[in-house]
Amino acid sequence: MVEIINTGNELLNGARLNTHQQWLTARFARHGFEVTRQTAIADNGNAIEEAVRESVRRARVTITTGGLGPTSDDMTREKIAGLLGRELIHDPGIESHLEEFFAKRNKVPSPRTMVQAKVPEGAIVLMNHHGTAPGLVIDIPATEDTPETMLIMLPGPPRELYPMMTEQVIPLLEERFPGRNQMRERFVRTTGLGESAVEEAIGGHLEPLKKESGLGVAFCLHPGHVDVRLTSNRADADAVLDSAVALVRSSLDAYIFSDAEEEIEEVVIRKASESSITLAVAESCTGGLLSNRLTDVPGASEVYLCGLTTYSNEAKQTFLRVSSNTLETKGAVSRETAMEMAKGLMEATGADIAVTTTGIAGPGGGSEEKPVGTVFIGYATSSRSGALKMLNPYDRETFKRVTSQQALGLMLKLLIGKDPD
Amino acid sequence: MVEIINTGNELLNGARLNTHQQWLTARFARHGFEVTRQTAIADNGNAIEEAVRESVRRARVTITTGGLGPTSDDMTREKIAGLLGRELIHDPGIESHLEEFFAKRNKVPSPRTMVQAKVPEGAIVLMNHHGTAPGLVIDIPATEDTPETMLIMLPGPPRELYPMMTEQVIPLLEERFPGRNQMRERFVRTTGLGESAVEEAIGGHLEPLKKESGLGVAFCLHPGHVDVRLTSNRADADAVLDSAVALVRSSLDAYIFSDAEEEIEEVVIRKASESSITLAVAESCTGGLLSNRLTDVPGASEVYLCGLTTYSNEAKQTFLRVSSNTLETKGAVSRETAMEMAKGLMEATGADIAVTTTGIAGPGGGSEEKPVGTVFIGYATSSRSGALKMLNPYDRETFKRVTSQQALGLMLKLLIGKDPD
Numbered sequence: 114m115v116e117i118i119n120t121g122n123e124l125l126n127g128a129r130l131n132t133h134q135q136w137l138t139a140r141f142a143r144h145g146f147e148v149t150r151q152t153a154i155a156d157n158g159n160a161i162e163e164a165v166r167e168s169v170r171r172a173r174v175t176i177t178t179g180g181l182g183p184t185s186d187d188m189t190r191e192k193i194a195g196l197l198g199r200e201l202i203h204d205p206g207i208e209s210h211l212e213e214f215f216a217k218r219n220k221v222p223s224p225r226t227m228v229q230a231k232v233p234e235g236a237i238v239l240m241n242h243h244g245t246a247p248g249l250v251i252d253i254p255a256t257e258d259t260p261e262t263m264l265i266m267l268p269g270p271p272r273e274l275y276p277m278m279t280e281q282v283i284p285l286l287e288e289r290f291p292g293r294n295q296m297r298e299r300f301v302r303t304t305g306l307g308e309s310a311v312e313e314a315i316g317g318h319l320e321p322l323k324k325e326s327g328l329g330v331a332f333c334l335h336p337g338h339v340d341v342r343l344t345s346n347r348a349d350a351d352a353v354l355d356s357a358v359a360l361v362r363s364s365l366d367a368y369i370f371s372d373a374e375e376e377i378e379e380v381v382i383r384k385a386s387e388s389s390i391t392l393a394v395a396e397s398c399t400g401g402l403l404s405n406r407l408t409d410v411p412g413a414s415e416v417y418l419c420g421l422t423t424y425s426n427e428a429k430q431t432f433l434r435v436s437s438n439t440l441e442t443k444g445a446v447s448r449e450t451a452m453e454m455a456k457g458l459m460e461a462t463g464a465d466i467a468v469t470t471t472g473i474a475g476p477g478g479g480s481e482e483k484p485v486g487t488v489f490i491g492y493a494t495s496s497r498s499g500a501l502k503m504l505n506p507y508d509r510e511t512f513k514r515v516t517s518q519q520a521l522g523l524m525l526k527l528l529i530g531k532d533p534d
Numbered sequence: 535m536v537e538i539i540n541t542g543n544e545l546l547n548g549a550r551l552n553t554h555q556q557w558l559t560a561r562f563a564r565h566g567f568e569v570t571r572q573t574a575i576a577d578n579g580n581a582i583e584e585a586v587r588e589s590v591r592r593a594r595v596t597i598t599t600g601g602l603g604p605t606s607d608d609m610t611r612e613k614i615a616g617l618l619g620r621e622l623i624h625d626p627g628i629e630s631h632l633e634e635f636f637a638k639r640n641k642v643p644s645p646r647t648m649v650q651a652k653v654p655e656g657a658i659v660l661m662n663h664h665g666t667a668p669g670l671v672i673d674i675p676a677t678e679d680t681p682e683t684m685l686i687m688l689p690g691p692p693r694e695l696y697p698m699m700t701e702q703v704i705p706l707l708e709e710r711f712p713g714r715n716q717m718r719e720r721f722v723r724t725t726g727l728g729e730s731a732v733e734e735a736i737g738g739h740l741e742p743l744k745k746e747s748g749l750g751v752a753f754c755l756h757p758g759h760v761d762v763r764l765t766s767n768r769a770d771a772d773a774v775l776d777s778a779v780a781l782v783r784s785s786l787d788a789y790i791f792s793d794a795e796e797e798i799e800e801v802v803i804r805k806a807s808e809s810s811i812t813l814a815v816a817e818s819c820t821g822g823l824l825s826n827r828l829t830d831v832p833g834a835s836e837v838y839l840c841g842l843t844t845y846s847n848e849a850k851q852t853f854l855r856v857s858s859n860t861l862e863t864k865g866a867v868s869r870e871t872a873m874e875m876a877k878g879l880m881e882a883t884g885a886d887i888a889v890t891t892t893g894i895a896g897p898g899g900g901s902e903e904k905p906v907g908t909v910f911i912g913y914a915t916s917s918r919s920g921a922l923k924m925l926n927p928y929d930r931e932t933f934k935r936v937t938s939q940q941a942l943g944l945m946l947k948l949l950i951g952k953d954p955d
Contacts, residue, residue, distance in 0.1 A: 125569040126717075127560025128754060128763060131552060134574065139548025148546040149581065151574040153555065160570065167588070296547075331549065342549060400829025401822035404843040408821025411897055411930060419849035421842050422825040428840035431882060432853060461852060476832055510830060 115141050116172040117151040118164050120179040120189060121269065124153040133178055136275070144283055145295035145346065146174070156180060161192045169253055169262040174286065179269030181246035183226045189266055190249070194233040197251065197264075201231040204238060207247050214245055239281045244273035248281065263289065297350040301361045303368040304338040304377060304522045311339045311365065318360045326353045336511050337518025338370075338377070370525055377521045378406040384528045385416040385466075392524065393464035395421045395433055395454045397445065398472035398488060403517040418462050423454070433457035446471050446483055451491030451500040459493045467493045468524050472505070474512045486512060490520050494527060501534065536562055537593040538572040539585050541600040541610060542690065545574040553692070554599055558699070565704055566716035566767065567595070577601060582613045590674055590683040595707065600690030602667035604647045610687055611670070615654040618672065618685075622652040625659060628668050635666055660702045665694035669702065684710065718771040722782045724789040725759040725798060725943045732760045732786065739781045747774045757932050758939025759791075759798070791946055798942045799827040805949045806837040806887075813945065814885035816842045816854055816875045818866065819893035819909060824938040839883050844875070854878035867892050867904055872912030872921040880914045888914045889945050893926070895933045907933060911941050915948060922955065 117137055123129040131153060138148045149172065154160040161180065168175040180189030194201050207230040215222045229246050232238060239248030246268045255261040265282060267274050303311055312332055322328040329344035341361055345353045358372050370377045385392055394403050404420030407413050421432050426445055429435040434457040435450055443449040454469035472488030479485035486506030492499060501523065505515045526533045538558055544550040552574060559569045570593065575581040582601065589596040601610030615622050628651040636643045650667050653659060660669030667689045676682040686703060688695050724732055733753055743749040750765035762782055766774040779793050791798045806813055815824050825841030828834050842853050847866055850856040855878040856871055864870040875890035893909030900906035907927030913920060922944065926936045947954045 123752070124555065125559050125572060126563040127556055128752065130556040134545065134555070135548055135551040138546050142547040149576065150585075151546060153572040155570065164571075331544070333549065396822075399826075400834070401817075401825025401827075401841050401843070402829075404822025405820075405826045405934075406822075408823075408843065408845065408895075409931060409934070413821070414845055418846045419842070419844055419853070420822050421840070421853070422822070422829065423840055424829065424835055425839045428883060432840070432842070462849060474829075509832060513826075513830070 114173040115146050115148045116168045116175050117148060118161075118168060118175065118177045119151070119153045120156055120161055120177060121153070122155045125155050132271070133269075133274070136271075137176070137178075137278070140278060140283065142296050142298070144287065145293035146286065146290070156188065158188045158192045161189055162196050165193060165264070166196060169264055170259045172262055173260055173290075174263045174265065176282075177264075177266045178274060181229070181249075181266060181268050183223075183228055183245070187246075190228075190231065190233070193251070193264065193266065197233065197253065199233040199235065199251075202234050204230050204232045206240075207232070207238060210240060210247070211245055239267075239277055241268060241273055241277060243276055244268060244270060246273070248277050250285070295350070296344055296346040297354060298342060298344045299354045299358055299372065300333075300374050301341040301343065301358055301365070301369055302338055302371045302375075302377070303341065303365055304370055304518055305368045306339065306365075308332050308334045308339050311341065311368075314364045315341065315361060316364070318364055319357060322353060322357050322360070326356075328353055328357055330357075336507075337515040341365075367531070370522065376406075376410075377518065377525065379410050381521055381524050381528065382407065382410040382413050382416060384525065386412065388528070389416070390465045390528060391416050391418050391463070393418045393420065393458050393462040393467050394520070395423055395458045395467070395469040397423060397429070397454075397470060398474045399470045399513050399517045399520065400424065400474070402513045403468075403470065403520050406517055406521065418464050421458065429454060432461065434460070444483070446473055446487060446489065448489050448491075448500040448502065451489035452493070452498055453491075455491040455493035455498055455500075459495075465494060466524060466527050468520050468527075470516055470520055472503075472512075472516060474509050476509065488516050488519075490516070490523055492523055492527060492533060499533065535594040536567050536569045537589045537596050538569060539582075539589060539596065539598045540572070540574045541577055541582055541598065542574070543576045546576050554690075554695070557692075557696070558597070558599075561699060561704065563717050563719070565708065566714035567707065567711070577609065579609045579613045582610055583617050586614060586685070587617060590685055591680045593683055594681055594711075595684045595686065597703075598685075598687045599695060602650070602670075602687060602689050604644075604649055604666070608667075611649075611652065611654070614672070614685065614687065618654065618674065620654040620656065620672075623655050625651050625653045625668075627661075628653070628659060631661060631668070632666055660688075660698055662689060662694055662698060664697055665689060665691060667694070669698050671706070716771070717765055717767040718775060719763060719765045720775045720779055720793065721754075721795050722762040722764065722779055722786070722790055723759055723792045723796075723798070724762065724786055725791055725939055726789045727760065727786075729753050729755045729760050732762065732789075735785045736762070736782060737785070739785055740778060743774060743778055743781070747777075749774055749778055751778075757928075758936040762786075788952070791943065797827075797831075798939065798946065800831050802942055802945050802949065803828065803831040803834050803837060805946065807833065809949070810837070811886045811949060812837050812839050812884070814839045814841065814879050814883040814888050815941070816844055816879045816888070816890040818844060818850070818875075818891060819895045820891045820934050820938045820941065821845065821895070823934045824889075824891065824941050827938055827942065839885050842879065850875060853882065855881070865904070867894055867908060867910065869910050869912075869921045869923065872910035873914070873919055874912075876912040876914035876919055876921075880916075886915060887945060887948050889941050889948075891937055891941055893924075893933075893937060895930050897930065909937050909940075911937070911944055913944055913948060913954060920954065 237250040249266040251264045253262045331342040333340040343357045401422045423429040435453045455467045459467040469491040475485035488503040490501045658671040670687040672685045674683045752763040754761040764778045822843045844850040856874045876888045879888040890912040896906035909924040911922045
């Protein structure tokens with residue numbers, strides 16, 4: 114029932130990824146609106162006119178993004194007024210908003226700016242609290258062949274579009290289209306198993322809910338983790354999803370790190386904070402990614418003491434006291450080095466849990482015995498230490514991502530007292 | 535002239551970002567094909583039929599992605615055959631490919647798999663070397679009202695789609711549509727200036743080339759850097775672009791880190807390797823991101839010795855010998871701490887260039903004197919040391935990204951002997 118039309122040359126010449134597509138469709142899905150089509154077209158008057166004309170024939174709601182600014186590329190307002198045969202009328206409310214906007218920034222609006230104060234006759238104005246171009250809503254009456262359509266024009270920049278959508282458009286649509294069954298979704302996030310292993314483990318358990326309660330199940334593969342996405346748009350969606358989550362938990366418990374859309378690093382920092390357990394990491398092959406992910410979490414500094422990227426052997430010796438004998442006889446990529454790094458790190462920092470990585474990220478550096486992708490993840494706490502061997506034969510960035518995910522998975526197991534092996 | 539139709543429920547319900555859009559449009563642009571529309575629709579037979587019917591009326595080339603697999607969601611093949619009134623015919627070549635594909639994996643194809651061996655009468659088959667579903671090309675003859683159209687159906691998974699596109703589709707299109715003026719593009723990447731400052735610095739210098747030689751100029755804003763995108767589709771594109779790059783260089787030289795699509799971390803590692811200069815970093819507020827970016831570059835281990843994420847004050851003292859007096863009187867976020875970190879790091883690691891970050895990433899921790907976003911970037915070499923103060927008042931992840939970019943910019947200046955201030 115909803116169609117989205119994104120305008121912008123950059124969407125058709127490879128210059129930009131259209132992140133509006135996912136952001137907007139996710140918002141509609143959450144509020145129970147089905148998006149039936151998304152179209153991207155160039156900043157070209159005829160293309161805009163054609164796409165809007167087709168869309169308003171089919172859809173109950175047509176959303177356009179972009180083309181509302183003051184430059185000559187911006188022609189959505191004008192083309193749509195022309196298409197609908199409506200005059201462009203000066204709106205004094207927008208004019209004062211524009212004047213205020215520039216006054217606050219000690220600037221005077223240029224005459225060209227004031228084109229944004231022109232709106233098609235009869236349009237509802239959505240004030241733009243984060244920029245200049247207002248959003249516009251036009252109700253197009255039904256005809257014999259076509260339904261009544263709301264045509265909603267929104268600005269392109271995310272910092273203007275996103276708040277206008279959540280604060281003004283969604284409430285307006287909810288008022289106009291009451292009584293929808295909102296789709297609810299729940300993600301159960303797992304790490305340590307591949308996509309097909311996750312699907313197999315869940316097996317037929319969810320079949321009755323799928324058949325009898327319209328449960329939707331999808332598997333979303335990410336580097337190092339697999340999300341089970343559960344959806345329902347029934348009136349009793351919450352109950353259906355609760356049952357589904359419980360069934361997934363019963364088959365996959367050891368691999369689940371969240372059923373609340375948290376990243377694994379957020380869960381790690383939260384669990385560590387709850388128990389006042391301090392953390393430190395020493396990285397070789399992950400090169401700082403593990404530390405970077407932990408410090409992406411606000412409040413990490415409460416429990417995360419320090420991360421060392423000991424890339425060279427000298428750094429492993431200087432900061433972590435790894436013995437030169439181990440480095441010479443076992444090699445930098447070895448179970449023994451991973452464990453000595455962890456013990457040295459715990460001693461140097463006083464952290465309660467120390468986790469380390471050493472491996473061969475590639476593309477160079479592999480051997481028959483230790484091919485590219487070989488990793489040892491070491492750990493030490495006051496009561497135990499060890500190292501896990503993994504093989505992650507991917508490109509360099511995926512290798513780092515997957516390895517950091519495994520290290521976080523290990524850290525989480527140590528935090529909640531599960532066996533790390 | 536090219537239209538792209540992406541099929542998949544996940545593209546319309548927020549479950550997936552449509553990365554095909556940018557990847558495909560970039561490939562077409564590079565080879566001189568203009569994409570005029572991209573559409574995403576659900577896995578729904580009627581929607582697919584309607585979108586393809588509309589598109590082949592307008593476009594010279596219509597590309598579909600997805601819906602060619604063996605499951606019941608996959609209905610592109612069947613719907614398109616129906617729309618064009620063509621029979622589905624068994625293709626023995628595909629059958630042997632499928633059998634071989636499964637035999638290699640010690641599996642037997644299920645009967646359902648063999649649906650992929652059915653092709654609309656008269657279609658050209660594009661073998662899938664990385665999966666099971668072949669691509670299909672159908673030539674639709676011109677009518678009185680519509681041009682001749684090539685309808686090209688491609689599989690959805692990137693590992694199948696991407697090689698099929700570059701190895702088979704692009705060569706086929708180049709053969710069918712010879713004599714196009716290929717668009718060439720060049721990026722000049724700058725750091726240290728905002729988008730409008732970059733635009734202003736270039737000023738009118740490029741106007742003659744824009745007017746007389748059809749040069750295209752766009753500014754692409756990223757966290758911490760701005761790319762100037764220069765394009766030309768003229769026969770003498772290379773000469774036009776060379777002149778444009780030279781003009782941009784003459785106005786912005788101090789801020790340019792690459793005109794060859796390199797990331798700044800790649801330039802840093804390359805320059806350091808060329809001069810055998812070793813590097814080390816110590817991070818507080820960037821939390822490991824700086825180290826992570828440097829180690830994303832293959833071969834970084836040749837020159838990058840070590841990175842320390844000294845998040846706690848104790849770690850700054852233990853590993854970097856920052857004095858407790860400095861931490862107490864000046865604070866962890868101060869010019870003095872940034873400089874002591876850099877000197878301590880150089881001494882501990884023996885690196886030729888040491889760079890450090892300390893700041894307030896937020897959301898918490900700001901004060902009137904040092905608001906959220908305050909950063910000091912310290913540096914030390916054998917001949918000089920200092921610290922730059924920056925204000926990066928963004929969300930936590932953007933803050934880290936922008937700060938790491940500034941630190942890499944500083945590192946590059948030290949590497950090429952420019953004044954860091």
